[in-house]
Amino acid sequence: MSKPYYITTAISYPNGKPHIGHAYEAIAADVIARFQRMSGRKVRFQTGTDEHGLKVYQKARDVGREPRDLADEMTSHFIAMGEKLNISYDRFQRTVDPDHHSASQEIWRRMEANGDLYLDRYEGWYSVRDEAYYDESELGEGEGGEKLSPQGTPVEWTAEESWFFRLSNYADRLLALYADHPSFIAPERSRNEIIRFVEGGLKDLSVSRTSFDWGVKVPDSDGHVMYVWVDALTNYISGLGFPDETEEWRTFWPCDLHLIGKDITRFHAVYWPAFLMSAGIELPKQVFAHGFVLNRGRKESKSEGNVTDPLALADTYGVDPVRYFLMREIAFGQDGSYSDEAIVTRANAELANSFGNFAQRILSMVHKNMDGKLTAGYEVSDEDSKLEKTVANAIGELRTDFEALNFSEGLDAWMRAVFACNQYIDDQAPWALRKTDPERMQAVLMTCFRLVRPLALALRPVTPEAADKLLDQIGMGENRDFSALDEAGWFDALTGSDFTLEKPQGVFPRLELPSGKGEG
Template sequence: MAEPYYITTAIHYPNGKPHIGHAYETIAADVIARFQRARGREVRFQTGTDEHGLKMAQKARDLGVTPRELCDEMSGYFKSLFDTLDISYDNFIRTTEDRHHAASQALWQAMEANGDLYLDRYEGWYSIRDEAYYDESELTDGEGGEKLSPQGTPVEWTVEESWFFRLSHYAEPLLALYRDNPDFIRPASRRNEVVRFVEGGLRDLSVSRSSFDWGVHVPGADGHVMYVWVDALTNYLTGLGYPDETDDFTRFWPADLHLIGKDIVRFHAVYWPAFLMSAKVPLPRQVFGHGFLLNRGQKESKSLGNTTDPVDLADKFGVDPLRYFLMREIAFGQDGSYSPEAIVTRTNAELANSFGNLAQRSLSMISKNLDGKLSITPEADEDLALLAAVDEGVATLIERFEDLDFSTGLDAWMKAVFACNQYVDEMAPWALRKSDPDRMTGVLMTLFKCVRKLAIAVRPVVPGSADRLLDQMGVAADARDFGVLADNTWFAGLVDAGFQVDKPIGVFPRLELPEEATA
C-alpha cells in the first residue's frame, strides 16, 4: 500500500479577498502534494478558511451583514482562486462546519481532562488584526505613540474573564522536542527564533474570549468562545475525522508537513505542539515557515496601493508560468520579490525559449521528417551522454524537491534542458536529413525520450502544460509519475502501437509585458 503523506496549508483568514501571499503558499503546497503523488505516495492535501474571531465579527458588522454571510461569500473567493490556480487539494475545510466545532470541543475537553485549563481574568495587550496576545516587552511605539505588535499592527489593552492554558508547563517538553527533532521547525532561522522565544520563558495563554460570541463555544462555560487560534489549529485534526479513530486519522496523522507563513510560526511551533501534548495527540512531523512575497521588493499593503489580485496575474501570464516563476525565482523559506517584468523574463527565457522550444522543435522534426513515426534505433555515445545528463538533472530535481528546495531543483532541471538544446545544435538533425537520415532518426528519437523525462519531472510545477505536451507525445495518463522514468518499455510500446506524432501545438507561448506594466 502506498506510503501516506499529509500536507496542510495554514487556513486562510477570509476578512478580505485572497492576495498573492495566499496564492504563493497554496501553489507551493500543491507542488509538494503533486510531487509526493508522483513519488507514489498516497497524499492528503488540506487547505481552507479560518472563519471565527473578533476580526471577522467586526468586519461583518461594518458591512452590515452577519458573520456567516461574510464567511460564505469570502470563502467562495478562496475556493475560486484555488480552482483557477489548478490546486489539487483533497479537502477544503471551513471552521464554521459542525464537524469542526465538534473536533475543537473534543480537543478542549482532552486538555481540560489533563488539568491544563483554568478560569481567571485576562489583562494584557491584544492585536485584533493578528488575533494574538503580546507581552509588553514585545511591543514598539508607533509614530503617534500608539503601541504596536512585532508585526506592526495596533494592540489594545484588553480586560475580560478568560480560560487559560498552562503553557508555562510545556517549556521544557517543547525545548526537548526542538532539540531531539532539529527538523521539526524549518528553515533553521525560524527554529532558532522559536527556541529563543521559549527559552525566554512561557506564560500561560488566554484561550477563551467572553466579549463576543462569534466562535466555537467552550463546552460547559456559557458566554465563552474559544480563542481563535485554538479553534484554527484544530482544523488539521478535523479534516481527518478527529476525535473519532477514523481510517483517515489512523492513516494520515501525524501530519508530515504544516506549510505556513513565517509570521505564524509561533502559533504552530509553540502553541500547537503544547496543545497536542496536553491532549495526548501525536505531534506533526514538521512545520515549515516560508518567507513573504514582495511586490518589487515591498510588502503589499492597501495604503501603498500595491496590492495584486492573483487571479489577475494568472489571467495575464497564465497559471503555469505563474506557478513556475514562484517556485523557480524564490529560494523557498526566504523572502522573494516579483514583478511583471520578472515573470515575463524568467518564463520566456526558460519555459518558452528553452524547454518549450526544445519540445516544439523535436516533435516538429519528427512529424515533418519522419511522418510522425517512431522507431527503435541504435544509441550513439552522444545519445547515451545526453540521456545520462537528463537523468542526472531529473534525479537532482527529485532530491531537492524532497527537501523543499524548489529553486535549486528547477535549476538542475534547466541544466538538463540546456544540455538537450546544445545537443540539437551540435547534432544538427536538419543537416543529417540529407547526409545521414538514419542518424537523424536516432537523434530525434533520443530527443523524444529526453523531452518525455523532462516533462514528467516538471509536471508538479506546471501540471496543465506538462500534460498537454505528454498528450501530444502519446504518453498514457497513468504513466506520468517518477516511478516510470527509468522504464524504457513505454517507447517500444508506442512504436509497436504505430503511434504517430502530429504537428505539435506549443504549450509554452512567449509572454508579452502588459501595457500597464510598461507605462
C-alpha cells in the same frame, strides 16, 4: 508500500480576498502534494478558511452584515482561487463546519481533563489583525507614538474574564521536542527564533473571549467562545474526523508537513504542540515556515496600493507560468520578490525559449521529416548516451531537491538538462543531417523525442496542465508517476504501435507585458 503523506496549508482569514501570499502557499503545497503522489505515496492535502475570531466579527459589523453571511461570501473567493490555480486539495476545511466545532470542543475537554485550563481575568495587549496576544516587552512604537505588535499591527488593551491554558508548564517539554527532533521546525531561521522565544519563558495563554460570540462555544462555560487560534489549529485534525477513529485519522495522522507563513510560526511551533501534548495527541512531524512574497521588494499593503490579485495575475500570464515563476524564483523558506517583468522574463527565457522551444523543434522535425513515425533500433552514439545520462542525473537531482523542499535548486538542475538538450541539437544539427546522413538524423531526433518525456514528467508537479498536454502529444500512457521513468520498453512499445505524431501544439507560448505594466 510507501508511507501515506499528509500536508496542510495554514487556513486563511476570509476577511478580505486572497492575495499573492495565499496563492504562493497554496501553489507550494500543491507542488509538494503532486510530487509526493508522483513518488507513489497516498497523499492527503488539506486547506481551508479560518472564519471565527474578532477580525471577521469586526469586519462584518463594520459593513452591517452577519459574520456567517460575510464568511460564506469571502470563503467563496478562496475556493475560487484554488480552482483557478489548479490546487489539488482533498479537503477544504471551514471552521464553521459542525464537525470542526465538535473536534474543537473535544480537544478543549481533553486539555481541561489534564488540568491545563483554569478561569481567571485577562488584562493585556491584543492585536485584532494578528489575532494574537503580546507582552509589553514585545511591543514597538509607531510614528504617532501608538503601540505596535512585532508584526507592525496596532494593539489594544483588553480586559475580560478568560479561560487560560497553562502554557508555562510546557517550556521544558517544548525545548526537549526541538532538541530531540531538530527538523520539527524549519527552516533554521524559524527554528532558532522559536527556541529563543521559549527559552525566554512562557506565560499562560488566554484561550477564551467573552466580548463577542462569533466562535466555537467553550464547553460548559456560558458566554465564552474559544480563542480563535485554539479552534483554527484544530482544523488539522477535525478535517480527518477527530475525535472519531476514522480511516483517514488512522491513515494520515500525524501530519507530515504543516506549511505556513513565517509570521504565524509561534502558533504552530509553540501553542499547537503544547495543546496536543496536553490532549494526549501525537505531534505533527514538521512545521515549515516559508517567507513572504514581496511586490518589487516591498510587502504588499492596501495603504501602499500595491496589492496584487493572484487570479488576475494568472489570467494575464497563465496559471502554469505563474506557478513556475514562484517555485523557480524564490528560494523556499526565504523572502522573494516578483514583478510583471520578472514573470515574463523568467517564463519566456526558460519555459518558452528553452524547454518549449526544444520540444516544439523536435516534435515538428519528427512530424515533418519522418511523417510523424517513430523509429526503433537506431544506432546510439556516445553523444546520445551522454545526453541521456545528463538528463537522468538532473531529474534525480530535482527529485532529491523537491523531497527536501528545495524547489528553486531542483528546477535549476532541470534547466541544466534542458540547456544540455538544446546544445546537443545545435551541435548535431539534424536539419543538416537530413541531407547528408538521414539515419543519423533519425537517431538524433529519436534521442531527443525520448527525452521530452522525462523532462515533462519532472516538471509536472509545477506545471501540471502544460506538462500533461505535452505528454498527451507524445503518446504517453496513463502512468504519469515517476515510476514511468523506469519503463524501459515505453519507446519500443510506442514504435510498435500505430502511433503517429500529429502536428505539435506549443504548450508554453511566449508572454508579453501588458501595456501600462512595468517600471514607472
